[in-house]
Amino acid sequence: MKIVEAKVIVCCPGRNFVTVKITTEDGVSGLGDATLNGRELAVASYLSEHILPLLKGRDARRIEDTWQYLYKGAYWRRGPVTMSAIAAVDTALWDIKAKTANVPLYQLLGGASRDAVLVYGHASGSDIEETVKAVATYVQLGYKAIRAQSSIPGLNNTYGVGHGGMHYEPAEKDAPPENQWFTEHYLNFVPQLFARLRKEFGPDLQLLHDVHHRLTPIEAARLGKELEPSHLFWLEDPVPAELQESFRIIRQHTTTPLAVGEVFNSIYDCQTLIQEQLIDYIRASVVHAGGITHLRKIATLAEIYHVRTGSHGATDLSPVCMAAALHFDLSIHNFGIQEYMRHTAETDAVFPHSYTFENGHMHPGEAPGLGVEIDESLAARYPYQRAYLPINRKLDGTLHSW
Ligand code: KDG
Ligand code: MG
Numbered sequence: 001m002k003i004v005e006a007k008v009i010v011c012c013p014g015r016n017f018v019t020v021k022i023t024t025e026d027g028v029s030g031l032g033d034a035t036l037n038g039r040e041l042a043v044a045s046y047l048s049e050h051i052l053p054l055l056k057g058r059d060a061r062r063i064e065d066t067w068q069y070l071y072k073g074a075y076w077r078r079g080p081v082t083m084s085a086i087a088a089v090d091t092a093l094w095d096i097k098a099k100t101a102n103v104p105l106y107q108l109l110g111g112a113s114r115d116a117v118l119v120y121g122h123a124s125g126s127d128i129e130e131t132v133k134a135v136a137t138y139v140q141l142g143y144k145a146i147r148a149q150s151s152i153p154g155l156n157n158t159y160g161v162g163h164g165g166m167h168y169e170p171a172e173k174d175a176p177p178e179n180q181w182f183t184e185h186y187l188n189f190v191p192q193l194f195a196r197l198r199k200e201f202g203p204d205l206q207l208l209h210d211v212h213h214r215l216t217p218i219e220a221a222r223l224g225k226e227l228e229p230s231h232l233f234w235l236e237d238p239v240p241a242e243l244q245e246s247f248r249i250i251r252q253h254t255t256t257p258l259a260v261g262e263v264f265n266s267i268y269d270c271q272t273l274i275q276e277q278l279i280d281y282i283r284a285s286v287v288h289a290g291g292i293t294h295l296r297k298i299a300t301l302a303e304i305y306h307v308r309t310g311s312h313g314a315t316d317l318s319p320v321c322m323a324a325a326l327h328f329d330l331s332i333h334n335f336g337i338q339e340y341m342r343h344t345a346e347t348d349a350v351f352p353h354s355y356t357f358e359n360g361h362m363h364p365g366e367a368p369g370l371g372v373e374i375d376e377s378l379a380a381r382y383p384y385q386r387a388y389l390p391i392n393r394k395l396d397g398t399l400h401s402w
């Protein structure tokens with residue numbers, strides 16, 4: 001089954017998305033997401049200049065071999081640009097394989113391990129009481145798990161706080177917005193927020209929080225310890241994780257479960273974290289961690305060490321990635337939770353899909369393949385717009401992790 005066409009589609013229905021579309025000689029097409037927020041055109045160019053010309057004439061059925069060909073064949077390994085590009089091709093080939101077999105992708109991945117996939121939504125507010133109201137809105141919508149973020153008193157802008165409504169996109173046009181950071185304010189505030197949320201919503205609601213890489217290991221240890229009475233589902237990205245060993249310090253001090261991995265692109269980024277059981281949830285995603293083929297290997301390693309998955313699912317991951325993630329989540333045994341940030345109506349119109357949300361859970365649907373398509377003529381009406389993620393500075397001006 002030869003590949004006859006492979007192209008990259010860049011569009012901006014509210015935010016930028018990079019999509020690969022591969023078509024075979026018998027007219028079956030598959031899609032893959034290659035979006036890397038703030039660096040979209042680097043991946044688009046890697047695909048169109050270096051990868052897509054290699055695909056024509058290849059057998060679309062040879063998914064593992066194509067993955068190895070693109071990974072080992074480049075000589076230069078890993079990295080978010082390379083791995084997102086490989087991921088998109090890999091996802092499109094899985095889509096084609098499942099469409100050809102006339103089954104939803106999860107059936108090829110071993111079938112359903114559960115009825116539906118637990119997801120968490122994002123609630124945020126400008127202070128504690130507004131965040132309580134935002135969490136209540138998600139509870140009313142049926143969510144069983146909710147991430148809570150709040151503005152920090154005294155800081156002009158804080159990661160994770162939306163501008164009202166359910167859609168949040170931190171990237172802004174033309175130049176990176178600037179956030180402010182002061183660790184002591186943050187560390188004093190967050191335990192108060194979660195104590196209030198527990199008091200309001202009781203013990204059953206699953207509560208999550210994203211530190212977004214902004215603490216040192218010993219600061220993260222303090223936060224984890226102080227959050228223990230609030231029984232978080234997880235504390236995410238407590239420190240930047242280039243240094244995997246730094247999690248040993250956090251782990252020695254707290255029983256708050258830890259999640260990490262949304263910026264990882266390879267199994268080698270989380271090998272120590274998993275094998276030393278330094279984390280509880282691995283958040284690597286289909287799009288940034290080499291596609292279904294590579295993410296399955298990460299999940300299998302994690303399963304041996306009692307680490308569960310919790311894939312990244314922010315709005316910069318397109319509906320194509322969301323669909324792929326849901327098939328993956330439904331099928332693997334050590335699934336934990338899936339992040340679900342709703343896309344805007346414009347995005348959903350460009351990417352019609354069969355996945356659904358009900359009662360705090362999602363299902364990928366029963367359409368053959370991924371169950372998501374792209375309306376190319378609608379996509380063409382939304383051309384690419386350069387946008388940058390924010391940067392973060394301490395109050396004295398020092399650049400800090402965002
Ligand atoms: O592009 C960056 C976002 O995907 C990231 O900031 C979102 O941390 C994030 C999350 O947990 O969804
Ligand atoms: Mg995060």
